[in-house]
Amino acid sequence: MNLQHAVKPISYVKTHAAELIRDIAETGAPIIITQNGEAKAVLQDIGEYERLQESLALLKMLALSQKDIEAGRVRPMNESFSAVRERIDRRRQQS
Numbered sequence: 001m002n003l004q005h006a007v008k009p010i011s012y013v014k015t016h017a018a019e020l021i022r023d024i025a026e027t028g029a030p031i032i033i034t035q036n037g038e039a040k041a042v043l044q045d046i047g048e049y050e051r052l053q054e055s056l057a058l059l060k061m062l063a064l065s066q067k068d069i070e071a072g073r074v075r076p077m078n079e080s081f082s083a084v085r086e087r088i089d090r091r092r093q094q095s
Contacts, residue, residue, distance in 0.1 A: 007032045013043070 006029055013020060013033050020031055030044035
């Protein structure tokens with residue numbers, strides 16, 4: 001991704017906000033907002049933001065899963081499925 005053209009000073013963002021939002025919605029490309037020459041924020045399409053958050057959540061689950069494996073907090077698949085089936089059966093019987 002070439003971000004060179006996506007860097008805009010905050011003064012530009014203030015005067016061209018509607019245009020920038022329209023461009024972001026059309027292209028999905030983020031805009032880096034600078035203040036006093038330093039990158040301070042990112043303006044991005046809401047759909048892209050949501051996809052990023054979902055990806056980060058999945059990566060976090062994978063990392064936590066890996067830690068569970070390393071710590072030995074695992075059990076065979078058949079045992080896990082049996083335990084889930086037993087819980088479901090108990091709840092059905094209670095209803």
